Amino acid sequence: MAYYIWKSYKLRVSPFEIFCCLKEERNPFFLDSSLKRNSLGRYSFLGIEPFYILKTKNQNPFPQLREMLGEYAVRDARINLPFLGGAVGYLAYDLGLILEKKIKPREKPDTGIPDSFFAFYNSVVIIDHFKNLLYLFSAGFPEKNYLTAKALARENFKRLSTLLSEINSGSAKIKLSRSRNQDLELKSNFSPEEYLAGVRKAKEYIRRGDIYQVNLSQEFSAKSSISSFEIYQRLRQASPACFSAYLDCSGFQLLSSSPERFLSLRQDTVTTRPMKGTRPRAANKSRDQRFKKDLWQSPKDRAELMMIVDLERNDLGRVCDYNSVRVNSLRSLEEYRTVFQTTASISGKLHRDKDRIDLLRACFPGGSITGCPKIRAMEIIEELEPHRRSVYTGCLGYLSFSGDMDFNILIRTILKKGNSVKFGVGSGIVADSKAQEEYRETLVKARAMKEAIK
Numbered sequence: 001m002a003y004y005i006w007k008s009y010k011l012r013v014s015p016f017e018i019f020c021c022l023k024e025e026r027n028p029f030f031l032d033s034s035l036k037r038n039s040l041g042r043y044s045f046l047g048i049e050p051f052y053i054l055k056t057k058n059q060n061p062f063p064q065l066r067e068m069l070g071e072y073a074v075r076d077a078r079i080n081l082p083f084l085g086g087a088v089g090y091l092a093y094d095l096g097l098i099l100e101k102k103i104k105p106r107e108k109p110d111t112g113i114p115d116s117f118f119a120f121y122n123s124v125v126i127i128d129h130f131k132n133l134l135y136l137f138s139a140g141f142p143e144k145n146y147l148t149a150k151a152l153a154r155e156n157f158k159r160l161s162t163l164l165s166e167i168n169s170g171s172a173k174i175k176l177s178r179s180r181n182q183d184l185e186l187k188s189n190f191s192p193e194e195y196l197a198g199v200r201k202a203k204e205y206i207r208r209g210d211i212y213q214v215n216l217s218q219e220f221s222a223k224s225s226i227s228s229f230e231i232y233q234r235l236r237q238a239s240p241a242c243f244s245a246y247l248d249c250s251g252f253q254l255l256s257s258s259p260e261r262f263l264s265l266r267q268d269t270v271t272t273r274p275m276k277g278t279r280p281r282a283a284n285k286s287r288d289q290r291f292k293k294d295l296w297q298s299p300k301d302r303a304e305l306m307m308i309v310d311l312e313r314n315d316l317g318r319v320c321d322y323n324s325v326r327v328n329s330l331r332s333l334e335e336y337r338t339v340f341q342t343t344a345s346i347s348g349k350l351h352r353d354k355d356r357i358d359l360l361r362a363c364f365p366g367g368s369i370t371g372c373p374k375i376r377a378m379e380i381i382e383e384l385e386p387h388r389r390s391v392y393t394g395c396l397g398y399l400s401f402s403g404d405m406d407f408n409i410l411i412r413t414i415l416k417k418g419n420s421v422k423f424g425v426g427s428g429i430v431a432d433s434k435a436q437e438e439y440r441e442t443l444v445k446a447r448a449m450k451e452a453i454k
Contacts, residue, residue, distance in 0.1 A: 003149040004139035011134045015044045032244040040242040044127040050119035061116040066357045074401040083400045089118030090396040093389040096365040111390040123156035190218040198384045199435040214371035217426030228253040228416045239448035243408035252417035258408040262395045274308045274368035277301030277342035280444040311367035318362040320348030369393035392424030423449045
């Protein structure tokens with residue numbers, strides 16, 4: 001029987017202040033709803049010092065992930081919270097090339113980081129933004145003996161309590177320093193002419209009937225002496241999002257302000273929210289509204305999202321009960337600080353013979369960042385893009401000991417490794433795409449990341 005402690009408190013400091021206090025600990029994570037919108041931004045989660053780390057390269061991590069999660073479970077109807085400790089980590093886009101045997105990977109430059117990384121946390125901070133409550137949760141995993149597990153859970157609970165009390169007492173020194181802006185030599189793996197040629201090649205595949213749509217991305221890289229913490233601080237201010245995240249992976253960090261949910265599982269209800277269609281925000285109000293109207297009335301952007309809705313319905317149908325898959329919202333327009341986006345919402349009921357690992361395997365990588373049909377689109381991406389995507393367009397999130405899970409799509413995300421920073425930006429190519437407009441869309445999406453690292 002698992003031993004765990006949980007307690008709720010009135011939230012008296014901001015989640016970011018808590019993160020500031022924990023960021024120097026071993027392998028901190030911050031799943032950060034910096035944009036508190038509807039139910040999507042209700043919770044934020046923080047943790048430190050995992051008791052186990054699973055990472056893989058060029059192999060399928062799902063069997064080992066399922067085995068590890070099967071050893072630990074927290075089932076308590078009194079605790080109606082989505083995350084009660086568990087595995088926090090990512091799946092890189094390139095893992096999809098390992099899982100899909102039909103795709104033949106090409107020789108390309110690679111970041112060298114793992115294709116998957118999951119850290120297992122037995123003690124976490126949970127913040128309910130709607131109720132303005134903070135919860136501390138601590139379990140005795142991985143100990144099997146009840147008394148040993150009880151002692152470990154209490155020790156970790158006390159440690160977290162002490163760290164948080166230092167914030168309340170004012171003894172913790174929280175520095176929100178800002179470095180001067182620095183000149184950057186920002187390099188892309190595409191020249192503008194090469195990207196335009198890639199769009200034309202993608203449209204040729206569409207004309208031939210190979211695909212209906214494909215996501216073509218470029219990667220920007222630079223050298224930056226700014227710390228990962230400060231880059232994340234800048235990023236969440238420049239581009240707040242419901243699925244922001246900071247994840248320290250021992251040697252490199254992921255700094256994300258993703259607005260897109262990949263997969264959520266709460267009890268047996270599955271939800272995915274693909275995004276397609278982007279316009280920039282403008283400082284001038286009338287121009288801002290013109291961009292908004294243009295996106296909403298665009299037949300091209302509408303068709304692009306409908307294609308992905310159909311693909312995601314098909315992916316969910318592989319693991320959900322027959323006739324349970326529903327389109328809850330076919331198309332809605334969402335406003336962010338730097339862009340307008342259109343989004344759909346699809347849900348289903350997970351089949352009783354399937355689990356969350358089956359769900360991840362059925363849907364990964366997300367269709368909104370590949371194209372459709374998915375496998376052929378991935379083959380074309382492999383042909384046209386000169387670098388490995390690495391974490392860009394993979395997913396990041398948690399698998400809770402309670403059985404729930406939630407993952408974002410890793411867009412608007414910076415990979416920081418030493419003094420090197422990298423981020424990807426892409427655009428969905430369809431039959432009536434205009435190459436120059438698709439290229440400009442990638443630059444619009446890059447705006448917040450450029451601001452954060454300069």
